[in-house]
Amino acid sequence: MYPAKHVLVSETASFARLSCSTDETWDTAMTADTKTPFEHVNDVLAQLKEMRHYAKNNVETLTAQWLLFDGELKKLKHVSQIEALMTRQSELHDALNEEIDKLEELAVSLQPPPEEAQ
Template sequence: MPDHAKTELDHVQDTLAQLKEMRHYSANNVETLTAQWLLFDGELSKLGRTAKIDDLMVRQGELHEALEGVIADFEELATELQPAPEA
């Protein structure tokens, strides 16, 4: 067992680390999807089948943007939970 129980700050920092990892993978996914999509867009547009994939790409981008907002919120919370410096 650990010497001390996790504090609220510990939990916030753990969550923040997970969110940042999710952001990293989200950014990589957006870049990969975009690169792959550009290769196929021309051919699929001729077939009239691009709308569904365009929607997926928009949703992936929205997820990435939402992660940025949540990360900023948790960073602010972590700052608020920092113990006051001892005088």
């Protein structure tokens, strides 16, 4: 095995130098500090879209359970608690959709112009 090479960098460093081979070739690694606003917005958009996907699945699953056990829940006097949860979950889904729409508009405005072919 090759000996390990360690490089110490501060947390606020914009670039970290990492050894990428045994012949002392160095590459620069991109850190969070080097991302553009466009890249940050796209990262957040991807995370929100994933959250929306799971929120939608949760609403659908809870609704299916609700329909199956509606009568039993009424007997157990748990209807209002479940309805409140369903309402809050639906509100989260709506809020995610609104924020995704806003961030998609922002991403379009932040997108760098296409590079001209030379």
